[in-house]
Amino acid sequence: RLLMVEGIAEALLLPVLTKISGGCLKESAVTVLNADGINFNAFLPLFGENRLGFPVAIMTDGDAPQIGAAPSATAVGLKAKEADISNLRVEYSAITFEHELARSPEIFPLMLEAFEILHPINGKKLKEDMHGLPTADDKADAFLSVFLQNKTSKGQFAQELAELLGDSGIQADAVPYYIQEVLKFL
Numbered sequence: 001r002l003l004m005v006e007g008i009a010e011a012l013l014l015p016v017l018t019k020i021s022g023g024c025l026k027e028s029a030v031t032v033l034n035a036d037g038i039n040f041n042a043f044l045p046l047f048g049e050n051r052l053g054f055p056v057a058i059m060t061d062g063d064a065p066q067i068g069a070a071p072s073a074t075a076v077g078l079k080a081k082e083a084d085i086s087n088l089r090v091e092y093s094a095i096t097f098e099h100e101l102a103r104s105p106e107i108f109p110l111m112l113e114a115f116e117i118l119h120p121i122n123g124k125k126l127k128e129d130m131h132g133l134p135t136a137d138d139k140a141d142a143f144l145s146v147f148l149q150n151k152t153s154k155g156q157f158a159q160e161l162a163e164l165l166g167d168s169g170i171q172a173d174a175v176p177y178y179i180q181e182v183l184k185f186l
Helices: 008-020 073-083 097-102 108-118 120-130 136-149 154-166 177-185
Strands: 002-005 031-034 056-061 088-093
Touching: 002 008, 008 031, 008 097, 008 154, 008 177, 056 073, 056 177, 073 088, 088 097, 088 177, 097 108, 097 136, 097 154, 108 120, 108 136, 108 154, 120 136
Parallel strands: 002 031, 002 056, 056 088
Antiparallel strands: none
């Protein structure tokens, strides 16, 4: 089984998110491939009828400008490839991986903690700013904006968050739905 992802953050966090969801990538013989962006099309000709027939999944960003808006043409185009490649499953977040994680009320506080480890001053301010925001979507939007403005290393952030998640005891329903769907497929 193969799970292709956009980057290092997904590759580092998927083992712990899978464990929280009740599974294990290693025991399920799932290899996570960091495509380093959206280079999935370079791999897709390898799969399908009369080719490699094991289950393959792509987890990518929908890159919509906001929740409820249409996903990017890239995400829609990848999803459409399921029609031609019978062993392919494509799932995408509404906006980005980090935004989708931040929408989870159980994961979000751990994200704030991980961010504060990397950016102590801005992290403390971000935590304070979150108290006035009414919805999970508002909080996720604000978090992503500050995350990007601070040029946070996705790899370092994912390492910190993975450790916090591993020790958290949160339940499977905290894991975003699109990730759960990819894991179920594999």
